Amino acid sequence: KQEVTQIPAALSVPEGENLVLNCSFTDSAIYNLQWFRQDPGKGLTSLLLIQSSQREQTSGRLNASLDKSSGRSTLYIAASQPGDSATYLCATRMDSSYKLIFGSGTRLLVRP
Amino acid sequence: DGGITQSPKYLFRKEGQNVTLSCEQNLNHDAMYWYRQDPGQGLRLIYYSQIVNDFQKGDIAEGYSVSREKKESFPLTVTSAQKNPTAFYLCASTRQGASEQFFGPGTRLTVL
Numbered sequence: 001k002q003e004v005t006q007i008p009a010a011l012s013v014p015e016g017e018n019l020v021l022n023c024s025f026t027d028s029a030i031y032n033l034q035w036f037r038q039d040p041g042k043g044l045t046s047l048l049l050i051q052s053s054q055r056e057q058t059s060g061r062l063n064a065s066l067d068k069s070s071g072r073s074t075l076y077i078a079a080s081q082p083g084d085s086a087t088y089l090c091a092t093r094m095d096s097s098y099k100l101i102f103g104s105g106t107r108l109l110v111r112p
Numbered sequence: 113d114g115g116i117t118q119s120p121k122y123l124f125r126k127e128g129q130n131v132t133l134s135c136e137q138n139l140n141h142d143a144m145y146w147y148r149q150d151p152g153q154g155l156r157l158i159y160y161s162q163i164v165n166d167f168q169k170g171d172i173a174e175g176y177s178v179s180r181e182k183k184e185s186f187p188l189t190v191t192s193a194q195k196n197p198t199a200f201y202l203c204a205s206t207r208q209g210a211s212e213q214f215f216g217p218g219t220r221l222t223v224l
Contacts, residue, residue: 004154032211043118043202044155044215051211089154098143098162098206099170100213102154 002027004092006103013080014111021075021106023090028068030092034100035064035075038087047088048075080110115139116216118203123221125190125197133188133219135203142208144186148172149200149218158201161186162208190221198223 003026013019023033032051036044048057048064050073056065063076073090087107091100116137125131135144143162147155157170161180175194180186186205190197203216 009152034212036215041200041218041220043116043217044204046212046214049212091155093211098145098211098213099157099160100145100155102147102156104152104154 002030002092002094002101004090004101004103006088006090006106008106009104010107010109012109012111015080015082017080017110019077019080019108021077021088021108023073023075023103025071025073025092025101027092027094028071030068030094032093033064033066033073034091034093035062035073036089036091038089038105040087044089077108080108082110082112084108085110116203116205116214118201118216118219120219121217123219125221125223127223128192130189130191131221133190133201133203133221135186135188135216137184137186137203137205137214137216139205139207139214140183141205141214142183143206144180145204145206145213146170146176146178146186146188147202147204149202155202158188197221 034049035047050066061078087105089105091102119134145160146158159178161167177189204213
């Protein structure tokens with residue numbers, strides 16, 4: 001059974017710092033991996049999706065990498081801003097039923 | 113504007129009552145999902161439906177029921193059999209063959 005872990009659970013950094021959020025998974029036979037952002041009391045916003053055949057995806061200041069063999073993905077945020085403060089969740093999809101298995105998230109605070 | 117709507121945003125229920133959470137999408141997506149999120153945790157799948165008039169149990173279906181009579185609608189009923197229903201409920205959808213899931217804004221259910 002797939003298990004997804006995100007460490008650390010919380011992170012506080014000063015504005016302008018580059019940072020890396022980690023996501024690990026136990027079953028490497030994934031179809032894809034998706035990174036989401038969640039603001040307090042809100043739904044999830046999709047940030048990046050990496051297919052199993054890809055190594056990384058980029059969108060603006062965000063870069064997500066995928067290493068299936070080691071069961072790891074990282075989300076790199078460049079030049080962090082206070083507006084980046086949110087919880088970041090990763091999720092893996094295992095098969096064509098589109099079910100997602102979520103990690104518990106990393107709560108990020110970017111201090112002005 | 114295309115998207116997923118959930119109503120109500122906040123819902124209060126007395127013990128022993130059934131309540132129904134609404135989820136509607138105008139994205140013409142085929143598959144729809146219900147997730148539950150508890151504080152500080154990731155999302156867990158309750159039910160999902162890949163086609164009208166068909167749905168499957170997720171990981172925590174006990175105490176919940178769903179219907180899929182129309183492509184755009186996937187209501188979730190939280191029954192009195194659900195022992196700990198207080199949580200944040202999120203609905204999602206995806207297009208047939210696509211990988212990316214899109215989420216609604218969520219409904220926060222509190223049992224009094």
